[in-house]
Amino acid sequence: MKIAxxxxxxxxxxxxWRFAEDHTLDRDSVDGRLSELDEYAVEQAVRLVEAGSAxxxxxxxxxxxxxxxxxxxxxxxxxxxxxxxxxxxxxxSDAVGTxxxxxxxxxxxxxxxxxxxxxxxxxxxxxxxxxxxxxxxxPAVANAVTLRVDGSALTAERETDDAIxxxxxxxxxxVSVTDRSGEARYPSFKGIVAAKKKPVTTWSxxxxxxxxxxxxxxxAATEVLAVRPSPPREAxxxxxxxGDAAVRLAEFLAxxxxx
Amino acid sequence: MSTILVLVRHDGGTxxxxxxxxxxxxxxLGDPAAVVHGDVSDALVDALGRHGATTVYAVxxxxxxxxxxxxxxxxxxxxxxxxxxxxxxxxxxPLGTEVAARVxxxxxxxxxxxxxxxxxxxGGPVVTQSVFAGTWLVEGRVRRGTPIITVRPNAVTPEPVAxxxxxxxxxxxxxxxxxxxxxxxxxxxxxxxxGRPELTEATxxxxxxxxxxxxEGFRLIERLADVLGGAVGASRAATDLTWCxxxxxxxxxxxxxxxxxxxxxxxxxxxxxxxxxQGSRTIVAINKDPKAPIFQIADFGVVGDLHVVLPALIGxxxxxxx
Ligand SMILES: Cc1cc2nc3c(=O)[nH]c(=O)nc-3n(C[C@H](O)[C@H](O)[C@H](O)COP(=O)(O)OP(=O)(O)OC[C@H]3O[C@@H](n4cnc5c(N)ncnc54)[C@H](O)[C@@H]3O)c2cc1C
Numbered sequence: 001m002k003i004a005x006x007x008x009x010x011x012x013x014x015x016x017w018r019f020a021e022d023h024t025l026d027r028d029s030v031d032g033r034l035s036e037l038d039e040y041a042v043e044q045a046v047r048l049v050e051a052g053s054a055x056x057x058x059x060x061x062x063x064x065x066x067x068x069x070x071x072x073x074x075x076x077x078x079x080x081x082x083x084x085x086x087x088x089x090x091x092x093s094d095a096v097g098t099x100x101x102x103x104x105x106x107x108x109x110x111x112x113x114x115x116x117x118x119x120x121x122x123x124x125x126x127x128x129x130x131x132x133x134x135x136x137x138x139p140a141v142a143n144a145v146t147l148r149v150d151g152s153a154l155t156a157e158r159e160t161d162d163a164i165x166x167x168x169x170x171x172x173x174x175v176s177v178t179d180r181s182g183e184a185r186y187p188s189f190k191g192i193v194a195a196k197k198k199p200v201t202t203w204s205x206x207x208x209x210x211x212x213x214x215x216x217x218x219x220a221a222t223e224v225l226a227v228r229p230s231p232p233r234e235a236x237x238x239x240x241x242x243g244d245a246a247v248r249l250a251e252f253l254a255x256x257x258x259x
Numbered sequence: 260m261s262t263i264l265v266l267v268r269h270d271g272g273t274x275x276x277x278x279x280x281x282x283x284x285x286x287x288l289g290d291p292a293a294v295v296h297g298d299v300s301d302a303l304v305d306a307l308g309r310h311g312a313t314t315v316y317a318v319x320x321x322x323x324x325x326x327x328x329x330x331x332x333x334x335x336x337x338x339x340x341x342x343x344x345x346x347x348x349x350x351x352x353p354l355g356t357e358v359a360a361r362v363x364x365x366x367x368x369x370x371x372x373x374x375x376x377x378x379x380x381x382g383g384p385v386v387t388q389s390v391f392a393g394t395w396l397v398e399g400r401v402r403r404g405t406p407i408i409t410v411r412p413n414a415v416t417p418e419p420v421a422x423x424x425x426x427x428x429x430x431x432x433x434x435x436x437x438x439x440x441x442x443x444x445x446x447x448x449x450x451x452x453x454g455r456p457e458l459t460e461a462t463x464x465x466x467x468x469x470x471x472x473x474x475e476g477f478r479l480i481e482r483l484a485d486v487l488g489g490a491v492g493a494s495r496a497a498t499d500l501t502w503c504x505x506x507x508x509x510x511x512x513x514x515x516x517x518x519x520x521x522x523x524x525x526x527x528x529x530x531x532x533x534x535x536x537q538g539s540r541t542i543v544a545i546n547k548d549p550k551a552p553i554f555q556i557a558d559f560g561v562v563g564d565l566h567v568v569l570p571a572l573i574g575x576x577x578x579x580x581x
Contacts, residue, residue, distance in 0.1 A: 013530060017391045037512070084504035095370055096363055118512065124390070125372045126353075134364045142328075155445075155575045161457075161506050162355070163421050163449045169442035179495075179512045180505065220429075221369030221403035228396050230389060233556045237548070241563025246571030247325070248577060249543065252559045256541060258463070258520045259487075259577060 004111035008069035022225035034070035037117035039184035046078035072159040075195035076187030092217030099131035129176040139169035157251040260344035277350040279417035282310040332361035368404025392534035412459040465487030469496035470525020477502040510535035528553025
């Protein structure tokens, strides 16, 4: 059973993010990392191998040259190899464009199960897992909390607002896992050393037979017209409780017609 | 006027509030047409007409029943291809996002998710999104294909039209295009209902974090919510500690809320939490640490122990009401 895990290099959550002149996220001015939400996907894949349910893990990422840092981190957690789709023409790709590139890359890889994180921590759209599944005509389970495979099928549990559902999909299948699927491990020193020797293959758009004008800013089906910082919230009142806080808070609520 | 396709959710008799919000928004962009799955009662059609739907596409469920998001995507993509709408509106959230993503791929059309505002412009609807944990606003537009837009609940106030319209109801029978293997729901354990308002729709949300200290302590949050007629929310720390169910989590990997009043008790205000609540109209925070980041966005902050302040506040509110 072979697993492909999709990972993304994203800006550090605590950094001050900015937009570049072309309205894309300025990734050069901030530190990046493997998306924390993708670490849960890596973790699930590594656990499936440890449990003997899977034999191999390949990672797939699309991103700038620095994205290889995210790849090395994932490889340090476990897994065997990685594919990095790297091409200047990809800059500014939208969700539909990105999905078509990832699907084209997956078509050239071997897998029985594809695992995604539930969303990226930067764009936060949560659409890629299902888009890729739709393009590859794979059954998809989004937002799984637990998963297991038994050779021919994937069984996943996921939580909706009003129920916990158990879902079964025949393999090959695609699943995205949430941040409730289980804490991701820290890479061990041995893992970090081993990761340096694991193969990372770079594919360009021509390797994937994708015309550059179909992707990137040029091929995007969406365009950004303007960006601006959200208006800062007006500084409010902060009081220290000296026994009268409840009364003063109730007065504040009443004065604002919130009671 | 051009059609705006709206994916409507309902529970048989009542249309979800978020769907009424979409219809209200759709009227500003064009001529709303509702896409409805399942039994379409007269009461349902009336409610849709009161909110301006001129057409109701009543989609016959597939037999055997298909995986819900796949079935909805099939219907919306098919109707979009048929009616060439000026936009498709779907409510944000796990299910809506899945439907929208599939429709965008099938139509090779641009998708904008989690809109906080959509306005009509000559070149097509202009969509505002709140990004980077609510710190930036982005205005964008779809420039290829039918704009597929998911809209954040509570971004629009649902309003009935002055003169209700009588929608034309059209049955839609879809053919399942020998869809590839789909997942099957084999078991479903319903969760207990609380009788409290739905979190994303509530006008008041009272949320608790690690600072409530215990499952017991979390009951204080619930009591205040009940006194205020609000919904209960939580930080990830509180849900991870199983002091309350996961569906109450607010933030980056939970729900996004924008109520009139948000009360945070024992929540530090981590960026991932703020991402889900800083669009709230009025924010009140109770935290014993004066340096907690939540105070930076609070309209009214109390530095104090919530185990003292909350019971006193509940008592005070009850007193004022006599
Ligand atoms: C990828 C990712 C996604 C995440 N998604 C989310 C998300 O969706 N939602 C979310 O909430 N978090 C999310 N988090 C976690 C987030 O970073 C914080 O860890 C979490 O929000 C902290 O919860 P908290 O404020 O309850 O706990 P803490 O940060 O521990 O804060 C507890 C607060 O309670 C106060 N306190 C303690 N005792 C009392 C008392 N007696 N009276 C008053 N105040 C008291 C303390 O001063 C403190 O400020 C995410 C993290 C990551 C990495």
